[in-house]
Amino acid sequence: MMADGTRGIAFTGLFALLVVLMVPSVSASDSPVAIAIHGGAGTIKRSELTPEQDRAYRNILNQAVDLGHQRLAAGVDGIDVIVEVIQLLEASPLFNAGHGAVMTWTGEHELDASIMNGATLEAGAVAGVKRLKSPIAAARAVMLASPHVLLSGVGADEFGAQQGLEQVDNDWFSTERRQRDLERYKARHSAGLSPEPTAKFGTVGVVVLDAQGHLAAGTSTGGMTGKRWGRIGDSPIIGAGTYANDKRCAVSATGHGEFFIRWHVASDICARVAYQNLTIEQAATDVIIGELLPAGGEGGVVALDPRGNVAMVFNSEGMYRASIDASGHKVVAIYNSQSERERPEGD
Amino acid sequence: MMADGTRGIAFTGLFALLVVLMVPSVSASDSPVAIAIHGGAGTIKRSELTPEQDRAYRNILNQAVDLGHQRLAAGVDGIDVIVEVIQLLEASPLFNAGHGAVMTWTGEHELDASIMNGATLEAGAVAGVKRLKSPIAAARAVMLASPHVLLSGVGADEFGAQQGLEQVDNDWFSTERRQRDLERYKARHSAGLSPEPTAKFGTVGVVVLDAQGHLAAGTSTGGMTGKRWGRIGDSPIIGAGTYANDKRCAVSATGHGEFFIRWHVASDICARVAYQNLTIEQAATDVIIGELLPAGGEGGVVALDPRGNVAMVFNSEGMYRASIDASGHKVVAIYNSQSERERPEGD
Numbered sequence: 042m043m044a045d046g047t048r049g050i051a052f053t054g055l056f057a058l059l060v061v062l063m064v065p066s067v068s069a070s071d072s073p074v075a076i077a078i079h080g081g082a083g084t085i086k087r088s089e090l091t092p093e094q095d096r097a098y099r100n101i102l103n104q105a106v107d108l109g110h111q112r113l114a115a116g117v118d119g120i121d122v123i124v125e126v127i128q129l130l131e132a133s134p135l136f137n138a139g140h141g142a143v144m145t146w147t148g149e150h151e152l153d154a155s156i157m158n159g160a161t162l163e164a165g166a167v168a169g170v171k172r173l174k175s176p177i178a179a180a181r182a183v184m185l186a187s188p189h190v191l192l193s194g195v196g197a198d199e200f201g202a203q204q205g206l207e208q209v210d211n212d213w214f215s216t217e218r219r220q221r222d223l224e225r226y227k228a229r230h231s232a233g234l235s236p237e238p239t240a241k242f243g244t245v246g247v248v249v250l251d252a253q254g255h256l257a258a259g260t261s262t263g264g265m266t267g268k269r270w271g272r273i274g275d276s277p278i279i280g281a282g283t284y285a286n287d288k289r290c291a292v293s294a295t296g297h298g299e300f301f302i303r304w305h306v307a308s309d310i311c312a313r314v315a316y317q318n319l320t321i322e323q324a325a326t327d328v329i330i331g332e333l334l335p336a337g338g339e340g341g342v343v344a345l346d347p348r349g350n351v352a353m354v355f356n357s358e359g360m361y362r363a364s365i366d367a368s369g370h371k372v373v374a375i376y377n378s379q380s381e382r383e384r385p386e387g388d
Numbered sequence: 389m390m391a392d393g394t395r396g397i398a399f400t401g402l403f404a405l406l407v408v409l410m411v412p413s414v415s416a417s418d419s420p421v422a423i424a425i426h427g428g429a430g431t432i433k434r435s436e437l438t439p440e441q442d443r444a445y446r447n448i449l450n451q452a453v454d455l456g457h458q459r460l461a462a463g464v465d466g467i468d469v470i471v472e473v474i475q476l477l478e479a480s481p482l483f484n485a486g487h488g489a490v491m492t493w494t495g496e497h498e499l500d501a502s503i504m505n506g507a508t509l510e511a512g513a514v515a516g517v518k519r520l521k522s523p524i525a526a527a528r529a530v531m532l533a534s535p536h537v538l539l540s541g542v543g544a545d546e547f548g549a550q551q552g553l554e555q556v557d558n559d560w561f562s563t564e565r566r567q568r569d570l571e572r573y574k575a576r577h578s579a580g581l582s583p584e585p586t587a588k589f590g591t592v593g594v595v596v597l598d599a600q601g602h603l604a605a606g607t608s609t610g611g612m613t614g615k616r617w618g619r620i621g622d623s624p625i626i627g628a629g630t631y632a633n634d635k636r637c638a639v640s641a642t643g644h645g646e647f648f649i650r651w652h653v654a655s656d657i658c659a660r661v662a663y664q665n666l667t668i669e670q671a672a673t674d675v676i677i678g679e680l681l682p683a684g685g686e687g688g689v690v691a692l693d694p695r696g697n698v699a700m701v702f703n704s705e706g707m708y709r710a711s712i713d714a715s716g717h718k719v720v721a722i723y724n725s726q727s728e729r730e731r732p733e734g735d
Binding site: 157162163164168169187188189190191192193194195196197199200269270271272273274278279280281284298299302303304305308309312313316317336 | 504509510511515516534535536537538539540541542543544546547616617618619620621625626627628631645646649650651652655656659660663664683
């Protein structure tokens with residue numbers, strides 16, 4: 042018995058050793074990995090964040106980009122890395138996604154998310170879900186377990202429930218901050234004032250190049266404060282808020298969604314990479330600065346090309362963002378680059 | 389009194405004459421107009437349509453393309469022409485849009501539509517409306533009277549009602565044919581069979597070049613027979629099912645919507661025109677035949693370039709279609725071009 046047990050342990054140990062030796066060689070190839078994350082763009086000035094808020098945002102951006110990079114380096118599939126990183130951001134009250142999402146006109150939360158696999162061009166998205174804890178996990182389920190790309194409203198909640206995704210009461214997403222945002226929005230509306238610019242923004246998004254050489258992109262949001270009439274923005278629209286194609290690029294967008302739909306921003310950046318042979322930085326700049334800025338469409342994107350070059354381009358005051366490119370260079374930033382250089386402390 | 393009355397009539401007559409003389413010179417410029425229409429693509433073989441059905445489809449396609457061309461020649465704005473022509477098709481039970489739309493899993497109708505102005509890149513769309521008689525009119529109202537691009541579900545119905553759009557009971561859209569389609573769909577589903585190919589298709593769409601030199605595009609559909617979970621296809625997605633840009637092209641798509649979203653078909657065709665300097669025919673062929681056919685994405689598009697050249701490209705057996713290009717050349721067709729040539733009677 043004793044000898045058998047020992048042999049069992051020895052075999053288990055040998056098996057474990059083999060797994061340890063094999064896993065990195067199988068899944069973490071030498072091909073470079075890269076990741077870029079955003080947590081929303083808009084009127085984000087140094088003067089408007091307290092040092093504590095500034096630190097809190099940088100901390101979670103740091104944590105999220107490190108988590109994602111570590112998973113990618115370990116060979117985890119890009120789609121799963123996107124879901125895991127976005128779930129970290131959805132769980133944080135700091136961002137307009139999941140817990141901490143903005144409120145609709147009626148004081149509810151209607152959440153949107155999408156995900157796209159650059160290797161297969163498979164995609165999934167949900168719009169206006171109210172009961173699924175993780176909208177990005179719901180988007181992945183639509184991609185993997187339905188013949189559809191985009192499900193909406195009560196039907197999308199039902200689909201998620203059938204798939205065994207975690208459900209919550211709608212007020213699980215609520216925070217006092219977003220309650221105050223809605224009250225301010227309604228007060229301005231009653232007074233005939235246009236919404237504060239911040240009412241439009243939020244959204245989290247991630248793009249990755251995984252160790253298998255595949256691009257992927259995902260986006261999750263609560264949409265616009267005070268939204269009505271079942272309004273759907275760009276986040277769940279493949280080609281507008283999210284796009285990935287191994288032969289072109291991967292993009293996740295944030296900003297004034299209506300403009301990002303009309304300019305089909307995510308797919309247009311990748312079309313310029315493919316058809317105009319532009320760098321990812323130039324293509325993103327041509328769309329975000331060259332097209333959207335003169336049109337009045339505020340916001341930005343994070344983007345990756347197939348070699349793991351990162352672009353993080355926005356036409357607003359700031360964009361919560363973080364990246365680690367294929368060479369390992371890391372950036373965590375909030376304000377525009379000049380204002381970032383003036384930071385009292387380094388990143 | 390008599391003299392005054394006569395003078396009144398004379399003045400009225402002179403005024404009417406001036407209007408008649410002025411209207412064409414003001415609104416109908418010498419710039420060419422063009423229009424292309426589709427009424428759905430799919431497995432449409434000559435052997436599957438009776439001569440009466442064949443004639444009925446050709447008659448309404450003829451009527452629709454003539455109506456649109458006449459309005460364009462009279463200088464009517466392209467957006468209004470699109471709404472008027474699509475309303476004619478929505479009212480016909482022959483097409484999967486408006487009255488005659490397919491049924492959802494629960495035996496209801498959930499209608500989608502979108503419209504885009506190529507001059508301003510303004511756009512409007514509705515997804516999953518159940519009570520608005522004309523989904524394309526609702527899409528135009530979203531474009532003109534809301535700050536949004538895409539409204540969905542009950543909220544979109546409420547918005548339309550607030551805008552004074554005509555409301556109907558959901559069963560106004562019903563026809564016996566679509567009831568039978570749903571029964572057949574459910575029977576195949578129960579038997580574990582995949583849906584008939586025809587279950588996926590329908591949709592009507594129009595692209596125009598108006599006398600002011602502006603492109604516009606619109607699309608309206610009932611979606612897929614047996615759809616569930618608030619499924620949204622490509623028809624209400626700007627950049628996928630509908631796109632217009634005066635500097636590029638105008639496209640309306642029909643087919644297996646999930647593929648048209650993932651390949652962002654309408655905007656990609658126009659991106660190839662803009663960035664690769666392709667003709668509209670070549671760009672549409674590269675996407676519909678070059679990309680979608682190998683991927684298994686069945687369907688087609690009607691498209692116009694800024695000079696009024698028409699492309700009507702599909703990778704399915706047939707597509708209900710009609711066009712009058714900038715030179716006045718008219719086409720009305722259903723099957724592929726070889727099968728059209730074999731028609732016993734001419735168009």
